[in-house]
Amino acid sequence: EPEVxxxxxxxxxxxxxxxxxxxxxxxxxxxxxxxxxxxxQKVEFLVSFYNNEISEKSEIFDDQFSVExxxxxxxxxxxxxxxxxxxxxxxxxxxxxxxxxxxxFGQGTRLTVV
Amino acid sequence: xxxxxxxxxxDCAEGRAANLPCNHSTIxxxxxxxxxxxxxxQGPQYIIHGxxxxxxxxxxxxxxxxxxxxxxxxxxxxxxxxxxxxxxxxRVANYGGATNKLIFGxxxxxxxxx
Numbered sequence: 457e458p459e460v461x462x463x464x465x466x467x468x469x470x471x472x473x474x475x476x477x478x479x480x481x482x483x484x485x486x487x488x489x490x491x492x493x494x495x496x497q498k499v500e501f502l503v504s505f506y507n508n509e510i511s512e513k514s515e516i517f518d519d520q521f522s523v524e525x526x527x528x529x530x531x532x533x534x535x536x537x538x539x540x541x542x543x544x545x546x547x548x549x550x551x552x553x554x555x556x557x558x559x560x561f562g563q564g565t566r567l568t569v570v
Numbered sequence: 571x572x573x574x575x576x577x578x579x580x581d582c583a584e585g586r587a588a589n590l591p592c593n594h595s596t597i598x599x600x601x602x603x604x605x606x607x608x609x610x611x612q613g614p615q616y617i618i619h620g621x622x623x624x625x626x627x628x629x630x631x632x633x634x635x636x637x638x639x640x641x642x643x644x645x646x647x648x649x650x651x652x653x654x655x656x657x658x659x660x661r662v663a664n665y666g667g668a669t670n671k672l673i674f675g676x677x678x679x680x681x682x683x684x
Contacts, residue, residue, distance in 0.1 A: 460613075487670055499614060499657075499674040512671065547613050551670055558604065559672060561613035 458482045462548050462562035469538055469569055477533045477565045479548030486553035488531045490523065491561075492516070492544040499547065505531065506553075538569045573597065574658045579679040582652075588645040590678050592658030595639040601662050603634060604672065605643045607654040614657065614674070617643065648682045655679050 461480045469475050481488050490502040503513040505523055522534045531550075535542055545566050551559040575593040582588040594603060604619040618625055618632045620641075625632045631644040645652055657677040661670070 489671060491674075493611070495611075498676060499608070501671050501673060504671050545611055549613075549672075553670070558616040558619060559670075560616060563613045564611070566611075 458560075460548055460550055460560050460562035462546075462565050464565060465563070466566045467568070469567070471540060471569055472537050475535050475538055475567065477535075477546050477548075477567070479531045479533075479562055480529055481531055481548065481550030482552075482560060483529070484552065485550035485560075487511075487551040487559075488523075488525070489549040489551070489559065490533045491547045491549065493547065493564075494541075494544045502533075535567075538567075540569050543567055543569045573660050573673070574675055576656075576658055576675065576678045578676065579681065581681050581683055582645075582648045584650060584682050584684050585647055588643075588648040588652065588680055588682070590643040590645075590656050590658075590680060591640065592642070593640045594658070594660050597638050597660050598662070601660045603632065603638075603641050604659045604661055605630070605632065606657045606659065606672070606674075607652075608657070608677070609651075609654040614672075617656075645680075648680075650682050650684060653680060653682045 463478045488505040491499050493499045501514050503517045504511045520536045525531050545564045547564045548562045549559045602619050605617040606614040608614045618630050620632045634641045655677040659672050
């Protein structure tokens with residue numbers, strides 16, 4: 457069964473450093489998403505990406521965040537200057553895009569900012 | 571904000587059916603009901619979705635009331651591995667546009683007891 461893969465599974469970084477979280481969506485999917493989940497809290501939408509551009513972003517997704525699909529297969533989330541409060545699980549998801557389909561999620565990257 | 575209401579927690583005996591309710595009284599005609607679950611801190615896992623007819627797959631059954639204001643997810647023979655947080659989500663499923671995102675609420679923590 458096709459799946460969304462994320463790397464790394466766990467990343468520890470120092471405050472102020474840049475991090476890049478990587479995702480390989482399902483190959484024929486057209487919509488891509490990043491979500492985050494702070495420990496003990498809800499899964500929160502960050503950004504959606506379609507046709508090589510951001511289609512929607514939440515208030516959380518400020519100028520410190522960026523996404524790109526550099527090579528047609530990987531989908532990355534960059535945090536330019538990490539803060540302690542960026543510590544969370546980050547989930548990537550992809551969606552085929554047609555009506556009546558479901559989004560598939562990766563297993564997540566646990567980001568710890570120290 | 572999530573457009574659904576779910577009980578925060580439920581218990582179920584192993585081998586018995588688990589019936590998880592969800593209220594979505596403000597659902598629109600073009601919104602589907604989706605169910606996902608999250609085991610510990612893993613990525614959300616798709617279970618089932620429907621528009622107005624009852625649906626069944628290898629994991630579960632979805633019963634949607636005739637007025638579509640509520641639904642019930644049924645796990646016919648719950649096992650210990652079904653212990654998870656279950657999310658009921660309403661989502662517009664259009665081709666194109668940012669409305670494909672999922673908005674997670676707090677879900678129902680289902681504890682399957684031996």
